[in-house]
Amino acid sequence: MTCAEIHPAALRVVIIAATLLVWEFAARRFGDPLFISPPSRVAAALFGLAHQREILAAVGLTCWELIVAFVFSVVIGLAVGLIVGLSRFTRGSLYPVILLFYAVPQATILPLFVLAFGIGPASKIAFGVSHGIFPVILTVVAGARNIEPVLITTARSMGANRRQILTSVIFPHMVPSFFTGLRLGMTAVLFGVLLAELYVSQSGVGHFTTEFTQTFQPQNLFALIAVLAAIAVTLNELCRWAESRFTRWHA
Amino acid sequence: MKRLRFAERLVQVGFVAAVLLAWQIATTRGHLSPLFLPPLVSVYRDFVSLLASGKFWPDLRTTLYELALGFVIAAVAGTVIGYAVSRSGYSVKIFDPLFAGLYAIPAILLFPLYVLFFGIGPGSKIAMGATIAFFPVVLSTIAGLSYVNRSYVTAARSMGASPPQMFWSVMLPAALPVLLTGLRMGLILAFLSILGTETISSFSGLGHRIVELGENLDTSNMFAYILFVIAIALLLNAGLSFAEARWKEPPA
């Protein structure tokens, strides 16, 4: 079998496995255990952490925050997106205002969120929503805006009234953009919620990451991050699957 | 048409005015503690004095330094690796999904690790910025170089272009728009995540300053700094759009 005939996915697995092996070897041989941990020890730490009630609770709470923030982002984003996107006037007047808000680097107002909502889940969810609504709004407005006029003209020539055009032409046309917005919104929510979690070191996941960092326990830190990363990837994949599933007819 | 534009402008101005008015009312008449939402006047005063005194320089310098270094590392690594991968269809099929998959992991999760390795100084922020900016750059480099319109390549080949000529005179210019988009995305993401991570754990920089002022309950100055960072962000965005427009479109 020549090199070109090995299936790329198989080769990817080999590359990942090789990376893990190199990491394992290098960490054991050269790594300072205060800073680096070989994957085997990380895996062991994973089992250890799984038995600690507080850590499970923190991770579970983070999941909950992510899902709630996502749902709110979608609902609010869709509502605002529709209100703004469906009328040319609102598109011209309100949309630039939304873009102005979008341009604000929200990381700077994170302390304000915590001041306002406290150190519990509310601030994390709020910060996540504040990040997540924008991709949804933007893609919904784009979807409403991008309709080829010929489609609407055709519908009208066949006698469709305003409501029918809305439900049978405009809404279906906006579905692919909406699902793209969902995927991008999930990425934004992940950023917002996780940033807030890491910031608040008094409770939640941030408490443990701070603790593991300050007490030089790389194996626990790696393990915790790996779990959160896995959750993030799963959520992202779900959104990506949804996007491809519901946009099959789109170019 | 002109009346429409005027009406739109009116709504926008009205919106902003309403927000400012609500702020003013809430702080002077309402029940909000000035520690949470300082009065508009106070923020304005502090903002002006901040600009005049130039007290922002050390923190601005730190943040910009972290951004510049992190971005340059990501840009160089991303374009070089992206170029190497794009050389063969096979390597694209192997590595592109790999990078795309890694990109799906929220990079800020790595920040605690970087703090462990580099401490709470600029090093961890530079590493953070570099990591997060790397992916859009490498992915767009791969996409831009592998997706050059075939007719350009065929035409150049028919005219006898040598491999270096093919790369520098055909593939690179053709891929440039996509490349620049990736670089711009990388810069913006790096800026946002550096600000965010300065907020979490740092001893200098704009993000850190804001948090510090908040913790000391000096909310008026905190808001002044927030306004300052917003202004910097808007400047950065505007500069990027301008640069991108000039690079992408030939002068009409």
Added chain:
Amino acid sequence: MTQTTPAIRVEGVTRAYGAEGDRLRVVALEDTSLSVARGELLALIGPSGCGKSTLLNLMGGLAEPASGQVWIDGERIRAPLPRKVAFVFQETALFPWRTVLENLKLGMAFQGVPKEQRYSRARESLNAVGLADFADHYPAQLSGGMKQRAQLARALALQTDILLMDEPFAALDEQTRMVLGEDLSVLLARTGKTIVFVTHSLIEAVFLADRVAVFTARPGRIKTIIPVNEPHPRSRSFMTSEKLSRLRNQIYELLHDEIRRTIADSPTLDTSAAKPLYTLRDPQK
């Protein structure tokens, strides 16, 4: 290389996509032989997918035949010969990031023309096609007809003996085509190059060419070659003459069944469509 050596000679070439025995195998061109005399203008016409573009690419060394051979000026070729053969493509292959003048200069740089000569040759070619005033425009600022004229100018600037054109006017509307066809005839008569061009338009083929090679449906081979004995440059009166109509009708009769057969065929592998080699990854994902 004698006076009677054909400029281009093709002997028994076959080109196929897909391996032998592959269910999806498509034979674009089968066992085709052809000679093009020096200074001749040959048109290749046939239904879609009949291999005429493939034959053109083989003639110019852009592709290699699965079997058979190609000679240019008596020499066997396997790779592009930029000094002898210039192409004009159907889709605009002008580099959009450069002006028209810079496009011409770049083409000459690829071919290896010394720097000092490039500007004057570019100017000359632009004058010949009537684009002298648009030298500093970008392709995006030109109409379809002007873009193709710019491509032609680029090919002319390379000063090759042979010019291969793949449906150069396909993207243009019929009216523009007719007028450009007249200009082309005048221009090409002046240059004395050997020209092979692919077209779908029967009128264009008869109006411009010395001989018209009519192709069968896929797998393509040459059905007949029809001579058009008419001096160059072709005039407007030839366009409306009875002779042109007669030849056009003759070609139509030959083509009609082949076209029917092509339409009835279910498409298996569309080799003419530009397909991306790799899956596009959205860099913003």
